[in-house]
Every structure is written in C-alpha cells, then in structure tokens.
Amino acid sequence: MIDIDGSYGEGGGQVLRTSLSLAAITGEPIRIAGIRAGRRKPGLAAQHLTAVRAAARICHGELQGDALGSTMLEFIPGGGVKAGNYIFDVSEVQQGGSAGAITLVLQTILLPLALADGDSHITLRGGTHVIFSPTVTYIERVYLPMLCRMGIKAQVKLGAWGWYPRGGGEVNLQVKGGCQLCGLNLLERGELKRVQGLAVATELPAHIPQRMANRAENLLRTAGLRVSMQALREKGVAPGAGIFLTAEYCNSLTGFGGFGRLRLSSEKVAEIACGQLLQFHETGAPVDEHLADQLLLPAALASESSQYRVAEVSTHLTTNAAVIEKFGLGKITVNQAERVVAIASDKT
Numbered sequence: 001m002i003d004i005d006g007s008y009g010e011g012g013g014q015v016l017r018t019s020l021s022l023a024a025i026t027g028e029p030i031r032i033a034g035i036r037a038g039r040r041k042p043g044l045a046a047q048h049l050t051a052v053r054a055a056a057r058i059c060h061g062e063l064q065g066d067a068l069g070s071t072m073l074e075f076i077p078g079g080g081v082k083a084g085n086y087i088f089d090v091s092e093v094q095q096g097g098s099a100g101a102i103t104l105v106l107q108t109i110l111l112p113l114a115l116a117d118g119d120s121h122i123t124l125r126g127g128t129h130v131i132f133s134p135t136v137t138y139i140e141r142v143y144l145p146m147l148c149r150m151g152i153k154a155q156v157k158l159g160a161w162g163w164y165p166r167g168g169g170e171v172n173l174q175v176k177g178g179c180q181l182c183g184l185n186l187l188e189r190g191e192l193k194r195v196q197g198l199a200v201a202t203e204l205p206a207h208i209p210q211r212m213a214n215r216a217e218n219l220l221r222t223a224g225l226r227v228s229m230q231a232l233r234e235k236g237v238a239p240g241a242g243i244f245l246t247a248e249y250c251n252s253l254t255g256f257g258g259f260g261r262l263r264l265s266s267e268k269v270a271e272i273a274c275g276q277l278l279q280f281h282e283t284g285a286p287v288d289e290h291l292a293d294q295l296l297l298p299a300a301l302a303s304e305s306s307q308y309r310v311a312e313v314s315t316h317l318t319t320n321a322a323v324i325e326k327f328g329l330g331k332i333t334v335n336q337a338e339r340v341v342a343i344a345s346d347k348t
C-alpha cells in the first residue's frame with residue numbers, strides 16, 4: 001500500500017488523479033489522506049469522485065471512502081486494466097448536474113486504457129469547457145496531438161458543449177490499446193506556423209462569437225501573427241461562450257482560452273485569451289505552463305528518457321513530479337533556472 005499525502009504541494013485534485021492512474025497501471029494499492037486539503041472546499045467534488053469511480057471501474061478495483069466530500073480514499077486495483085466500452089457521467093454522482101471537468105476524468109483513465117490490451121470507447125458527460133482545467137478543445141488540439149508523438153493513439157469528439165455551472169456536455173473518446181510509450185525531447189519550439197482560434201457561443205446571439213473572433217483576429221494580426229479564426233453558434237443545454245486559441249509551432253502545440261460571463265464584453269474575453277497567448281509567445285518556450293504538468297505522467301511511463309522546456313515551473317508541475325516519484329518510476333529533475341524538466345527512464 002502506497003500512502004499519499006493529498007495535501008502535498010498544490011494540495012489539489014491532481015495529486016488524486018495521478019495517484020489513481022498510477023495505481024491502476026501498476027496494480028499498487030493506494031491510501032490518500034487529506035484529499036484537496038489546499039482547497040476552499042476540501043475533499044472529493046463531483047469531478048474527482050467520477051474519476052475515482054472510473055479508475056476503479058476499468059480495473060475492477062475496490063474503493064473505500066468514495067463519497068462526495070470525503071478527504072480519505074483507499075483504492076485496491078483489481079487484476080489489470082480492462083479495455084472496453086464505458087460511460088462516466090458526473091451528474092450520476094451529483095444530482096442536478098455539475099460542470100465538473102470531464103477532461104480531468106479523461107486524463108485519469110487515458111494512460112491506463114492506452115497501455116491495456118484492446119481498444120476502448122468511452123462516453124464522458126459533464127463540463128467540457130470549464131475554467132482552471134483543460135477544455136475539450138485543448139485536449140483535442142494540444143494534449144492528444146502532443147501525446148501522439150509519445151505513442152498514444154486516442155481521439156476525442158465533442159458531442160455537446162457543457163459550461164459552468166450546468167455542465168450537460170458530452171465527449172466521446174476512442175483509445176487504441178497496447179501503446180508503447182516513447183520519450184519526448186522538446187527544448188526548442190521552432191517558428192510559429194499559425195494561431196488557430198475557435199470562438200463559440202451556445203444559446204446566445206451570433207454576434208457574441210463573431211465579436212470575440214474579430215477582436216482576437218485584430219489583436220493577433222497587429223502582433224504580427226498568422227491567424228485562422230472560426231466563429232460558431234451552437235445548441236446547448238444552457239448559455240455559454242468562450243474563445244480557444246491554439247498556437248502551432250514547428251515542434252510544439254500550446255493552447256489558451258477565455259470564458260464569457262455576465263457583464264464581461266465579448267471583446268474583453270478575446271483580450272484575456274490573446275493576452276495569455278502573447279505572454280507565452282514572449283517566453284520562447286515550447287511547452288505551456290499547463291501541458292508542463294500533464295506531460296509528466298506519459299514521460300515517466302515511457303521506455304526512453306524525456307526532457308522539455310516549459311514557460312513556467314508551476315506548483316502543479318513540482319507536485320505532480322513528487323507524486324510520480326512516490327511510485328518509483330524514474331527520477332524527475334526540474335531545473336528552475338533553465339525551466340527544463342528531465343525525466344530519466346529506468347525501463348530501458
């Protein structure tokens with residue numbers, strides 16, 4: 001049994017998710033105490049509980065403490081991860097729905113399923129575009145294409161948009177099993193090829209996505225970047241709006257977003273997303289702050305060593321590194337001055 005301190009570092013949901021993925025993959029039982037102790041409302045929220053049950057389901061694991069608000073969890077994986085067809089819905093754990101980010105549930109089960117024998121097809125329901133988590137657009141345009149370079153073959157298809165606070169979105173994930181993970185060497189990003197943007201609104205007038213797209217296009221062109229922007233008006237269970245930008249460099253992909261809310265102009269939403277992108281562009285780094293922590297797990301499971309340079313060393317990154325090291329999966333070094341993350345593989 002590996003004991004994990006859920007309050008470590010960032011003290012957020014990521015300690016839990018990384019531990020669940022690694023327990024499912026290695027078959028090691030885990031006990032986590034102090035879950036999300038660093039957060040205003042500690043313990044398991046809908047998204048985390050869905051991830052816990054999803055991890056247990058794919059490997060017939062046993063759970064103790066799997067309840068909303070629980071700050072302690074025991075997870076004893078069963079006999080190996082089983083590929084197959086699964087449905088995971090955050091509203092099953094929280095009546096009345098929740099915008100719990102289904103992308104974080106997706107990230108919990110992706111690697112266990114990609115390393116299992118056989119292909120999987122998963123339907124996830126809940127929040128698809130939620131602040132402080134990767135959006136489905138980020139998963140589709142940044143995270144999965146980057147993981148594809150490391151040997152993961154998976155695709156997502158957005159079925160319905162789900163925004164805060166209602167959720168109600170849907171995504172379909174296809175995962176090819178039996179993947180062989182290779183290392184990633186990403187110190188230089190190369191030239192910026194273009195910025196791709198998607199401005200979207202559900203159950204709101206068409207001028208909203210159009211104004212976001214126009215403002216973003218104008219700002220990014222003025223900064224001398226090549227831009228291709230799309231404005232979409234879609235159906236949804238509730239109103240919602242946002243703009244999602246992907247910067248495509250010769251050697252890497254990065255993503256940024258802005259979310260609409262009451263009394264925030266469409267132009268301001270676009271300015272927030274463009275501001276993030278332009279700030280990142282200035283750093284010269286190939287990997288954005290968020291992808292930085294998300295690449296650690298596949299890199300630690302790869303058969304070769306990896307190294308990559310990040311825009312910023314976040315506490316999410318150092319926290320995730322510490323959790324992964326608890327499972328004895330090779331040495332992770334974070335050079336703060338150079339902003340380089342190195343993951344030494346001991347599997348070759």
Ligand SMILES: Nc1ncnc2c1ncn2[C@@H]1O[C@H](COP(=O)(O)OP(=O)(O)OP(=O)(O)O)[C@@H](O)[C@H]1O
Nearest residue numbers: 012013014015036039132133134135138290293316
């Ligand atoms: N804008 C973004 N784009 C891509 N990924 C993001 C973005 N914002 C946050 N993330 C990622 O979402 C994850 C959030 O982890 P964190 O532990 O903070 O969240 P959580 O489970 O929602 O828990 P908590 O509610 O405890 O904060 C991290 O992997 C982080 O990199």
